[in-house]
Amino acid sequence: MTDARKPSVLFVCVHNAGRSQMAAAFLTHLGGDQVEVRSAGSAPADTVNPAVVEAMAEVGIDLSAQTPKILTTEAVHASDVVITMGCGDACPIFPGKRYLDWKLDDPAGQGVDAVRPIRDEIERRIHGLLKEVRPART
Numbered sequence: 001m002t003d004a005r006k007p008s009v010l011f012v013c014v015h016n017a018g019r020s021q022m023a024a025a026f027l028t029h030l031g032g033d034q035v036e037v038r039s040a041g042s043a044p045a046d047t048v049n050p051a052v053v054e055a056m057a058e059v060g061i062d063l064s065a066q067t068p069k070i071l072t073t074e075a076v077h078a079s080d081v082v083i084t085m086g087c088g089d090a091c092p093i094f095p096g097k098r099y100l101d102w103k104l105d106d107p108a109g110q111g112v113d114a115v116r117p118i119r120d121e122i123e124r125r126i127h128g129l130l131k132e133v134r135p136a137r138t
Contacts, residue, residue, distance in 0.1 A: 007133040008036040010079035016041025016068035018049045018107040019085040022119055025061045026126040034134050038075050044068035052107055055115040059123075081133060 009027060011020035016039055024039035031037070045068045053063045076082055081098045086106060093099070102125060107115045 006034055006036055007081065008038070008079045009081045009083065009129070009133060010075055011037075011039040011083050011085065012041065012071055013085040013106075014041055014043050015045040015108065016071075017045035017047065018052045018115075019102075019104050019118065019122065021048050021063055021066055021068075022052060022056060022122045023083065023085070023102075023126060025056060025063055025066075026123050027129070029061055030126055031130055031134065035130070036079075038079060040069045040071035040075050042071050044070050049107055049110075049115075051110055051112045051115045052119075054112045055119045058112075058116075059119070081129075083129075 011023040011027075013020040020039040020041065024037050027035055028037045048063050048066050048068065056063045076097065077094055079097065081100065083100045083102055085102050085104055102122075104121060105114075105118050107118050
């Protein structure tokens, strides 16, 4: 990762319907065009968790048009940082990539009241991640 190009971050969870969607949305929202953002799942769901969509709408981020995506080796290969959220051994490992594992509760099957603290913790972590990956301003 160099300052000459924008860094790329991939968020991965099993269904790509909750945690990884929220993380990608926050990084896109807060990082703007300074960071390339991807998200995927090892076994993607058909739709984004409705409680996640509702919780994100509460903070002004619309996930209603998002769809879960399948994890590909190409997505991992094209990313500088890969952040897993419970995908286990399904995430391919490439040399030279930075891997982080964020242990977060799974919002699957949870109502919006249970999703809010997960959302807030993800936002907190995204603020920290931005400090690490955002290119230096000259």
